[in-house]
Amino acid sequence: MNIELKIKAKHLALEPSIIKREEKKLKKQIKYTKGTDISLIWKLNDLVNHRKWNVRNESRATELARAYLAGKPYNYVEKKRNNEIMFQLYIVPRIVTMVTRYGKGDQRKIDKSHIQEWSKV
Numbered sequence: 858m859n860i861e862l863k864i865k866a867k868h869l870a871l872e873p874s875i876i877k878r879e880e881k882k883l884k885k886q887i888k889y890t891k892g893t894d895i896s897l898i899w900k901l902n903d904l905v906n907h908r909k910w911n912v913r914n915e916s917r918a919t920e921l922a923r924a925y926l927a928g929k930p931y932n933y934v935e936k937k938r939n940n941e942i943m944f945q946l947y948i949v950p951r952i953v954t955m956v957t958r959y960g961k962g963d964q965r966k967i968d969k970s971h972i973q974e975w976s977k978v
Contacts, residue, residue, distance in 0.1 A: 859959040862923050869916040876908040914943075918951035921976070925956055926964060931976045938978060949973060 883901045890897065924934040938944050952972050957965050 859923070859926055862919060862926070862955065862959050866916065866919050866923065869912060869919060872912050873908050876904055876912070880904050880908075914947055915951065918948045919955065921948065922952045922955035922959070925952065925972070925975060926960055932978070935978075944976075945973070949976070952976075 880901060883897055883904065887894070887897050887901065892898070921931070921934055924931070949969055949972050953967065953969055956967055956972070960967070
């Protein structure tokens with residue numbers, strides 16, 4: 858098991874709570890300004906999107922990369938997928954990047970097709 862990916866997974870698990878705390882602060886500021894400051898609303902939307910899209914998907918890709926490096930089958934980590942397009946366009950390239958960076962030996966030589974074959978449901 859790669860310690861760097863383990864640390865990354867733990868940081869990603871903590872990040873949503875930190876973002877939510879900042880969202881609450883922004884909501885209070887928006888309430889104080891009665892919604893007249895559009896830049897605060899944009900910041901809030903950016904934080905929400907970052908938490909719901911970037912952090913969530915990066916965490917998922919990290920856990921899948923850890924499972925691949927540990928030699929676990931894909932079905933052990935995820936039983937099904939709801940959004941195949943998002944998985945192929947975002948998650949698979951992130952898994953490949955992490956495995957080639959943190960893998961050992963032959964694991965560093967994998968490509969996208971190998972991960973797609975491993976992740977067949």
